[in-house]
Amino acid sequence: MAQTPPFSADSGPATAEHAVQATPAFSPLYQQIKALILQSLQAGEWKPGEAIPSEMDLAARFRVSQGTVRKAIDELSAENLVVRRQGKGTFVATHSEQHVRYRFLKLMPDSGNLDSEGPAQRTVLECKRTRAMAEVARALALRPGDAVVQVRRVLSFGAVPTILEDLWLPGNAFKGLSAEQMAGYHGPTYAMFEVEFGVRMVRAEEKIRAVAADASQAALLQVPQHSPLLSVERMAYTYNDVPMELRRGLYRTDTHHYRNELS
Amino acid sequence: MAQTPPFSADSGPATAEHAVQATPAFSPLYQQIKALILQSLQAGEWKPGEAIPSEMDLAARFRVSQGTVRKAIDELSAENLVVRRQGKGTFVATHSEQHVRYRFLKLMPDSGNLDSEGPAQRTVLECKRTRAMAEVARALALRPGDAVVQVRRVLSFGAVPTILEDLWLPGNAFKGLSAEQMAGYHGPTYAMFEVEFGVRMVRAEEKIRAVAADASQAALLQVPQHSPLLSVERMAYTYNDVPMELRRGLYRTDTHHYRNELS
């Protein structure tokens, strides 16, 4: 090989910090570099919104060529962990700063887009510290009875209550989360989580169902009882697929719809 | 430049088959190559499931380096238009013969996966040639009154009717589509479209709502009237974003859910 890979003898593509394996588990160099950059992101070496070192710098740091770093960053960029800006640099992705304001919210008005409706009004109904029920504990990888923060709120667009949601957050990571914070922060909730708690949501899975509104749900969303509502159950994860939020939303879909792209 | 780009004088990155523009509209070489490969795919130069020429061959054909072809194919692969198989070649993606059988169907049983339930049973209720109503015409980019094929069917999993859907297809492209074809084909409907009509669905958008079952829908899905159902309206496109199918599905979500990944 014409290279001296990091953390390994010169004997074929290396496995960072580990001995080279015969053939079975082969990990390309750029994957190792990607993992190293990921570690730095996770460790908070660069904060959300900040620039990471240039490709040249990283190439020098890891003793690989720029092209290898480039491929590593390409993947991080494809996973939305990092944002490239030509001529400026590569930046740690953040839920703050506009454009991607509603990155995880797929609800769209039937005509126009979410931005054309202005920001959502948030009404926090509840924000309490409690103990995890079995189901919540399992989802958040906690033990039953561990501390969790539970939030219930309504989001309205143009004074029309549209989303009723419950959030469950691990109590450890979200010590001191208050209703005022939930309601008062300007910008997406996940941006607030970054700023106030250093928690970055990176990926999520949603399970969607159609359900009928019960009495209290109907009242809060100002629809007739038994109205059909979209139930959206979301598991959100930080780095390394660590679960950090369970959220159950009920969406009115009389004037909005959940939009999805398939390819 | 160290290259001789295709279809252009040696004066900066070329625009294939067109004059080079000053600076405003700049298209990288690999994008041009990608477009050329796309044309061949579209023209049916290689059939679904077949291998396309090797990277070296394409590089020679287009007079660019292998790396440039590689980047073009990378994007086609990311868009699921093509599938790479190390050591074997690059193949035209197909809805047939795959473990990706349900590429566009996001409905999952609450436990297990769709495959564990065996193939869906199809019951074709209707398959008729008719004229496009205004709304359907607009969606399919036809004129109102143009011929369309309309299909209504029920999909059942394990003898439980779960999906009721209506399909509208442009009459021109789907001449002779019969109920027997819709019901009898072994494999995904979109695979049948490839084989029988040479139509490859490449991308789709879905709008999802919660609705209440009316009397006839309830009967067909064997649920009580007014039961909440998931309404999934899908626009499916072939190459070049040409709309080829409008589909409206009603999903029972008492034992299944619509699964989505966010990142």
Add this chain to the structure above:
DNA sequence: CAGTGGTCTAGACCACACT
């Protein structure tokens, strides 16, 4: 074994943003 995609490098040049 040859042929394919996959990785890695080194160097050149281009487009873009700031100063």
Add this chain to the structure above:
DNA sequence: GTGTGGTCTAGACCACTGC
């Protein structure tokens, strides 16, 4: 101009597949 990401090349070698 300088520095950043973005493109392109040419050549080497690695991993996987099938003859």
